[in-house]
Amino acid sequence: MSERQEARLYKPLEDASIEGSVRCGLCTRGCVVAPGHAGFCGTRRNRDGVLLAVNYAAGARPGGLLAALESRPIEIKPFFHFYPGTTALTYAGRGCNLRCAWCQNAHLSRTTPNPARDACWSPEELVALALTWGDAGLSCSFSEPTLLHEFNRDVFRLARAAGLYTCYVSNGLISFKALRELASAGLDAVKIDVKGDDDVYYQYCQGPGAGPVWSAIRAARDLDLHLEIVYLMVPGVNDSEADMFRFIGRYMVEAGPDVPLHLTRYHPAGGFSASATPIATLERAWQMARAAGVRYPYLGNVAGHPGENTTCPTCGKLLIERHGDRVQAIHLTADNGCPDCGEVIPIVNQRPAEDE
Numbered sequence: 001m002s003e004r005q006e007a008r009l010y011k012p013l014e015d016a017s018i019e020g021s022v023r024c025g026l027c028t029r030g031c032v033v034a035p036g037h038a039g040f041c042g043t044r045r046n047r048d049g050v051l052l053a054v055n056y057a058a059g060a061r062p063g064g065l066l067a068a069l070e071s072r073p074i075e076i077k078p079f080f081h082f083y084p085g086t087t088a089l090t091y092a093g094r095g096c097n098l099r100c101a102w103c104q105n106a107h108l109s110r111t112t113p114n115p116a117r118d119a120c121w122s123p124e125e126l127v128a129l130a131l132t133w134g135d136a137g138l139s140c141s142f143s144e145p146t147l148l149h150e151f152n153r154d155v156f157r158l159a160r161a162a163g164l165y166t167c168y169v170s171n172g173l174i175s176f177k178a179l180r181e182l183a184s185a186g187l188d189a190v191k192i193d194v195k196g197d198d199d200v201y202y203q204y205c206q207g208p209g210a211g212p213v214w215s216a217i218r219a220a221r222d223l224d225l226h227l228e229i230v231y232l233m234v235p236g237v238n239d240s241e242a243d244m245f246r247f248i249g250r251y252m253v254e255a256g257p258d259v260p261l262h263l264t265r266y267h268p269a270g271g272f273s274a275s276a277t278p279i280a281t282l283e284r285a286w287q288m289a290r291a292a293g294v295r296y297p298y299l300g301n302v303a304g305h306p307g308e309n310t311t312c313p314t315c316g317k318l319l320i321e322r323h324g325d326r327v328q329a330i331h332l333t334a335d336n337g338c339p340d341c342g343e344v345i346p347i348v349n350q351r352p353a354e355d356e
Helices: 123-133 145-161 176-185 198-204 211-222 241-254 279-292
Strands: 004-006 010-012 022-024 044-047 050-057 063-066 068-073 087-092 119-121 137-140 165-170 189-193 226-233 261-265 297-300 318-323 326-330
Touching: 022 050, 050 145, 063 123, 063 145, 087 123, 119 123, 123 137, 123 145, 137 145, 145 165, 145 176, 176 211, 189 211, 211 226, 211 241, 226 279, 241 279, 261 279, 279 297
Parallel strands: 087 137, 137 165, 165 189, 189 226, 226 261, 261 297
Antiparallel strands: 004 050, 010 022, 044 050, 050 063, 063 119, 068 087, 318 326
């Protein structure tokens, strides 16, 4: 694996102070990368003016460097309105374009691709494994999926042809061009994390602010991707009523009332020392979301809580019962309607006719 694929979505900088520098256009950081150096994420390296994707091998047998691979319920992503009750072959590379202080997958996100320890999988092998294991789709998760862009484009084309769904579990720092390429290749759904306001990104995530994440949310809607949003409530960081008031207000503008919102409980991880989010804090946020017009708010990381269930926003009928990452019962009609009042719930459980 000495040779790497040339990265997509970059351009030379002719007026740069260092000759051969390029600007990466994969994510909204827009890293300027000088020859011999890598971008912030560690997965793009400049070799003599050519930006290489160090996590994807070129040659006769192209392959992506994967550090994690397992079959997992789609609800654990979390996706609650996307093929409920199915499993997805879930895979990840290394690296991230954020440095969140509480990252629970720091062993992946804070390391870089390494052919000596990471397995090389061709797109064909990955799709074949999903079919063999009986998964309904594939999900790029754990670390930031945007960084496996070139590999994922090839995987998604094959997955679509094989009748498998595909989804991203992302922090939202992805350029519109990259998201559009993925949608064209076969990406069906994206879950995007919103960490908080600009100060949260600057202080705790080494990020460029919240604006690019909201832009990705709008882009996902414009591209007709299935979209769900997670807001991890971290005590002392983004969990005050003022924080929630600002977040929910923007959520209603950028995402809209029908996009599922997962208000998720934080547990100490990544060396961050705050205690776990009180359940009462989550329940208060849930009530605020409902009062503001969010039709499908959920509580996450609270197994057994009724806030995990899908209820009809019109009549309150229990429609999907969950316990943690498991669906226990689905009471929808064949066309995803409420059996009591007929309200149609926006749940994806089959591909559009043109894709079949």
